[in-house]
Amino acid sequence: MKATKRKRKNEIRSLHLPDGSWTTNQTKIADTILVHFQSLFCTDDSIPADQTLIADCNGITEEENMEIGREPKEEEIKHIVMWFGPLKASGPDGYPAIKILGCSRQGHL
Numbered sequence: 001m002k003a004t005k006r007k008r009k010n011e012i013r014s015l016h017l018p019d020g021s022w023t024t025n026q027t028k029i030a031d032t033i034l035v036h037f038q039s040l041f042c043t044d045d046s047i048p049a050d051q052t053l054i055a056d057c058n059g060i061t062e063e064e065n066m067e068i069g070r071e072p073k074e075e076e077i078k079h080i081v082m083w084f085g086p087l088k089a090s091g092p093d094g095y096p097a098i099k100i101l102g103c104s105r106q107g108h109l
Helices: 026-040 062-069 074-083 097-105
Strands: none
Touching: none
């Protein structure tokens, strides 16, 4: 059966906690997940600011600026489209990559 056809509900039945133990308690699982994801968006004051990576302050060259601003070539677009998984999430236009790949193979791209 294909993954796209399967309609099984995903669930977390047990979770390995930070203290090394396992739990099957759904409330404890939910609380642990909540704390984990909340901590992802907190600053870590234990890392001194002078040790963090700092972007190149020299900026970009005029040549780099022109490269960034240019319109992509047709070959570059085709390469990226072919790189996509055909059934991955839709793009901002709502079309999955398989639709774009079909147009490409028919000569419309």
